[in-house]
Amino acid sequence: MKRANYLQCAPKLMQHLFAQEQLLNEEVTRNLDIKLWELVKLRASQLNQCGYCIAMHSRQAMELGECPKRIIALNAWRDMSGFTTKERLALALCEQLTNAQPIEDTLYTQLSDVFSDDALVTLTVAINAINAWNRVVKMFKPEPDA
Template sequence: MSKRVVISEVQPQAYEVMFGFEKYLEKSNLDASLKELIKIRVSQINGCAFCINMHTKDARKMGETEQRIYALNAWRETSFFTELEKAVLALAEEMTFINKGVSEQTYNTIAKLMDEVTLSQTIMAIITINAWNRIAITTHQQPVLDK
């Protein structure tokens, strides 16, 4: 792959803004493991190897099981995820495939499971990882193979 711009070096102010979103999300009502599931699933959809690598490691450190991580891209076909997790994953998928919009069914399901503050924070978490994915993919950020 060709060398591409390193935005964090050329425009560190832009990264400060992105990290501002992360700081906001750290203080949110969202469970840390739920945030990692969002980050992994959205990164899978977007094909962002850098972020998949990072967030699967983070999820494991937080106690997430290998089995749930492996099954995440087929979450509808398992009983491994809670009703809340399934609602969040459905929202994450529809927001990432935004050309079809977020269905009334998906929105109404999650709105019944979360208050408006937590729902707003969930939406922001999904937006943030989508933005990180686009930065990493566009600039060819590569994961490093663990040894």
């Protein structure tokens, strides 16, 4: 079934999402780490079962130097040894927000021990952004890159 081309049908709305990505890139570069951002985008995309975004963010993570073994292990990061405390906390937050679960004080305290307030805001908005992209892509189903 042919679906609407969301980029053509609503270019102003899509431009808003692209502009948000540009702002996030600037903030992530300043407050976080680009590779961490790719891991978070990939994990949210896994949770949302968004094939297009899984393919894109796996490729982008590898282009940034991410190890293919860690990308493969990401789906079971809690049981794998190759992730830092910072990555584990970011992935835990990603899963909680993606699954619309509350952020308990314990997790918030752990996060604030490792991330600055600015970084936490950036990370939260970044998780929100990838979830928005996942939902747009799941609706209109563009073909994943090979």
